[in-house]
Amino acid sequence: MLTFKQGGVHPSERKDASARQAIASPALPAEVSIHMNQHLGRPAKVAVKVKDEVKVGDIVGQSEGLISANVHSPVSGIVKRVEKRHSAAGYPEMCVSIEVDLARTMEDERRFAPDPDLVLESLAPAQLLERVKAAGIVGMGGAAFPTSVKLSPPSDKKIDTLLINGAECEPYLTADHQLMLERADEILKGIEVLQRILGVEQVVIGIEENKPDAIGLLYEKVQARQLKHYRVEALRTRYPQGGEKQLIWAALKREVPSGKLPFEVGVVVQNVATALAAYEAIYWNKPLFERVVTVTGYVKKPGNYRLPLGVSFQDAIQSAGGFVNEAKVRSVIHGGPMMGKSVRDLDVTIMKGTSGIVVLSEDDIAFEPEGPCIRCGRCVSVCPMGLMPTELAQAARLEQAEHLEDAPDCMECGCCSYTCPTRRALVHWIRIGKAVLRQAQKNKAQKSQIPSSQAQRSNA
Amino acid sequence: MNLMLTSSPHCRAEQGLKAVMYDVVLALLPACGVSVYLFGWRTLAVILVCASSAVVLEAGVLYLRGRKDCWQTAFDGSAVITGVLLAMNLPPGIPLWMACVGSFIAIVVTKQLFGGLGYNIFNPALIARVFLLISYPVHMTAWTAPLGSEVVTAATPLGLLKTEGLAKVSAQWSNWDFFLGHTGGSLGEMSALALLLGAAFLLLRKVITWEIPLSMLASLGLFTGIFWLVNPAQYASPLFHLLTGGAILGAFFMATDMVTSPITSKGMLIFGAGIGLITGLIRLFGGFPEGVSFAILIMNALVPAIDKYTKPRKFGMSRGEA
Numbered sequence: 015m016l017t018f019k020q021g022g023v024h025p026s027e028r029k030d031a032s033a034r035q036a037i038a039s040p041a042l043p044a045e046v047s048i049h050m051n052q053h054l055g056r057p058a059k060v061a062v063k064v065k066d067e068v069k070v071g072d073i074v075g076q077s078e079g080l081i082s083a084n085v086h087s088p089v090s091g092i093v094k095r096v097e098k099r100h101s102a103a104g105y106p107e108m109c110v111s112i113e114v115d116l117a118r119t120m121e122d123e124r125r126f127a128p129d130p131d132l133v134l135e136s137l138a139p140a141q142l143l144e145r146v147k148a149a150g151i152v153g154m155g156g157a158a159f160p161t162s163v164k165l166s167p168p169s170d171k172k173i174d175t176l177l178i179n180g181a182e183c184e185p186y187l188t189a190d191h192q193l194m195l196e197r198a199d200e201i202l203k204g205i206e207v208l209q210r211i212l213g214v215e216q217v218v219i220g221i222e223e224n225k226p227d228a229i230g231l232l233y234e235k236v237q238a239r240q241l242k243h244y245r246v247e248a249l250r251t252r253y254p255q256g257g258e259k260q261l262i263w264a265a266l267k268r269e270v271p272s273g274k275l276p277f278e279v280g281v282v283v284q285n286v287a288t289a290l291a292a293y294e295a296i297y298w299n300k301p302l303f304e305r306v307v308t309v310t311g312y313v314k315k316p317g318n319y320r321l322p323l324g325v326s327f328q329d330a331i332q333s334a335g336g337f338v339n340e341a342k343v344r345s346v347i348h349g350g351p352m353m354g355k356s357v358r359d360l361d362v363t364i365m366k367g368t369s370g371i372v373v374l375s376e377d378d379i380a381f382e383p384e385g386p387c388i389r390c391g392r393c394v395s396v397c398p399m400g401l402m403p404t405e406l407a408q409a410a411r412l413e414q415a416e417h418l419e420d421a422p423d424c425m426e427c428g429c430c431s432y433t434c435p436t437r438r439a440l441v442h443w444i445r446i447g448k449a450v451l452r453q454a455q456k457n458k459a460q461k462s463q464i465p466s467s468q469a470q471r472s473n474a
Numbered sequence: 475m476n477l478m479l480t481s482s483p484h485c486r487a488e489q490g491l492k493a494v495m496y497d498v499v500l501a502l503l504p505a506c507g508v509s510v511y512l513f514g515w516r517t518l519a520v521i522l523v524c525a526s527s528a529v530v531l532e533a534g535v536l537y538l539r540g541r542k543d544c545w546q547t548a549f550d551g552s553a554v555i556t557g558v559l560l561a562m563n564l565p566p567g568i569p570l571w572m573a574c575v576g577s578f579i580a581i582v583v584t585k586q587l588f589g590g591l592g593y594n595i596f597n598p599a600l601i602a603r604v605f606l607l608i609s610y611p612v613h614m615t616a617w618t619a620p621l622g623s624e625v626v627t628a629a630t631p632l633g634l635l636k637t638e639g640l641a642k643v644s645a646q647w648s649n650w651d652f653f654l655g656h657t658g659g660s661l662g663e664m665s666a667l668a669l670l671l672g673a674a675f676l677l678l679r680k681v682i683t684w685e686i687p688l689s690m691l692a693s694l695g696l697f698t699g700i701f702w703l704v705n706p707a708q709y710a711s712p713l714f715h716l717l718t719g720g721a722i723l724g725a726f727f728m729a730t731d732m733v734t735s736p737i738t739s740k741g742m743l744i745f746g747a748g749i750g751l752i753t754g755l756i757r758l759f760g761g762f763p764e765g766v767s768f769a770i771l772i773m774n775a776l777v778p779a780i781d782k783y784t785k786p787r788k789f790g791m792s793r794g795e796a
Contacts, residue, residue, distance in 0.1 A: 185485065259790065271790045272788055347484055351485040352483045352485070353483070355482065356477065358477065386592035391735075395683075428482050428483030431486070433487050435487075437486060441482060445481075
């Protein structure tokens with residue numbers, strides 16, 4: 015069984031509640047609020063004004079700079095507000111709120127339909143890339159890195175493999191699983207689009223073995239479509255199997271050098287949902303304005319829901335039947351429980367990177383105070399990056415930048431905190447440690463820029 | 475509605491500190507049972523006095539340190555373990571007040587004065603044992619004979635080996651006696667079988683890992699084995715050395731103490747191998763018949779250095795850079 019090189023944990027999967035639930039399309043809410051920072055990189059620039067009329071698929075945020083992405087409206091309606099407000103990522107950022115015109119949205123949505131005449135080979139890779147970029151597609155596994163950037167490797171790097179991430183290793187989440195079951199053909203067509211843009215032959219699709227039906231189906235489809243140089247691989251169910259560097263090792267036995275990107279070992283990794291978005295962008299001419307989100311945990315109807323961007327968590331949770339018992343709700347997570355963020359309120363909205371909304375009750379979260387490190391070494395043995403989390407956390411606490419050199423290698427997967435018997439917030443401290451290190455490096459750079467002032471100080 | 479804002483990850487492994495600690499206590503029960511069976515009910519008193527005095531002293535020091543929840547923390551399991559492990563290192567006939575002195579040295583001096591759980595450098599139970607051995611050598615080497623013996627006092631196999639030589643030892647016991655526990659010795663030196671049962675439980679529950687016990691027993695076996703091969707008439711077999719004294723107890727229960735052992739896998743191997751080697755040296759050439767305690771304590775002191783030089787290889791780092 016293929017798996018990553020070292021470390022990892024196996025948290026209780028808790029996928030049963032929403033696994034194999036057909037993707038449902040709930041009724042549209044009265045209003046959607048669309049953030050400009052739905053991707054990594056620079057936020058998009060607001061392209062509409064209050065009282066503007068927008069249609070489904072219209073650009074409301076224009077890509078700004080090299081690493082950025084367009085943001086499109088999922089509805090037709092009137093722009094009500096343009097303001098700064100908190101997003102599910104936790105930061106205040108510009109946000110466009112649109113009052114939904116239900117009838118017109120239904121009408122306008124019809125223009126996004128498959129183009130039966132389209133022949134992929136008739137479009138040049140550069141044209142495809144342009145359309146993927148225009149469609150505002152970003153990595154939909156959670157990190158939301160602009161896909162067009164990932165599809166433009168530096169010219170000196172030879173890419174030979176496209177790796178498709180269907181691992182979905184986070185507990186609770188099942189959206190990608192369901193997408194693979196319901197839209198396997200379209201995902202494969204999307205992969206062909208990505209393949210053509212990159213000009214690579216070899217494609218590997220990696221799926222955790224807890225989704226045998228998806229593995230079987232994709233394998234069948236690959237056979238049926240007579241796709242050469244495609245491999246569908248079952249991966250061991252172990253977190254963080256879907257981490258980019260982990261997946262590359264598991265599927266290809268290549269080790270991405272510390273601090274480098276997958277380009278370095280000739281690989282581009284794309285999530286299955288991203289491949290589907292690429293398919294829709296090319297074949298349907300449809301920008302990325304909705305996605306499938308697993309709404310699960312302490313809700314009445316856990317499942318996989320097709321939700322427009324900008325739908326509030328409140329509305330999304332309502333679509334999933336609402337809380338089981340509101341009084342017992344403790345935490346609502348944007349993403350999965352291992353790497354997701356807890357949100358401050360339910361007014362935050364669905365973004366391109368929202369793979370799930372997980373509601374945790376007081377029974378799910380045991381509040382145990384942080385204890386001292388008992389040096390059990392478990393954090394070291396589970397770290398998939400080969401770091402020493404407890405020492406990094408300690409250095410962060412003491413603000414010892416010289417002992418934090420390894421901190422940037424931490425991808426914050428959370429295995430260390432998960433496994434710690436005294437419940438130490440190791441990842442939290444390592445995050446702080448990264449900031450400590452950055453600050454120290456900045457100070458050092460400043461000092462070396464002004465040697466005269468340094469000299470003065472040492473004289474004094 | 476009031477949502478909790480917490481840092482990821484939002485789920486935690488089930489096995490917390492208490493589960494870890496009480497698993498160790500549970501794993502020691504078979505060995506405790508054997509010693510009570512062999513040496514009578516007074517042994518149970520020794521165990522209970524050690525454990526309860528450890529907890530009381532822990533709570534007391536926590537109170538003096540101004541900690542909240544002193545009792546709750548004192549019952550986190552770590553003090554109980556220290557108490558029971560101390561008892562395992564004492565002869566059955568030890569005066570109970572002496573056991574309390576041991577608890578004081580372990581909990582107050584070795585553990586709390588260094589900062590409490592997680593901060594002590596040396597294994598508390600072993601410092602206490604060594605302190606008692608030096609302070610009360612007569613009481614600490616008065617060995618009660620086990621059940622079914624015709625005599626009142628007995629020698630430990632390692633003691634007899636040191637004073638009388640191998641022939642005398644072979645005449646008195648077989649390896650089965652060591653394995654099942656039918657010799658003189660400390661409470662925890664009796665039955666290798668009972669200790670191994672507990673050890674298997676700890677390994678299965680992943681409370682301890684294999685590195686330290688394996689490397690310690692392997693290096694002790696290898697070291698004593700070389701001498702045995704050279705001169706089997708003078709030196710005892712490696713099996714004898716593995717089954718007697720504190721080898722098994724030390725390997726699975728003392729050296730694996732998390733706080734005082736390395737945190738990297740490679741470090742654990744070095745740590746264990748060092749203990750095995752030093753134990754062998756002391757047993758074969760030292761003044762004391764048994765050396766496990768000293769060996770573990772010496773290696774405890776080296777733990778920070780071992781950790782420093784056994785950092786795991788970072789993923790994505792070529793050999794030259796790492």
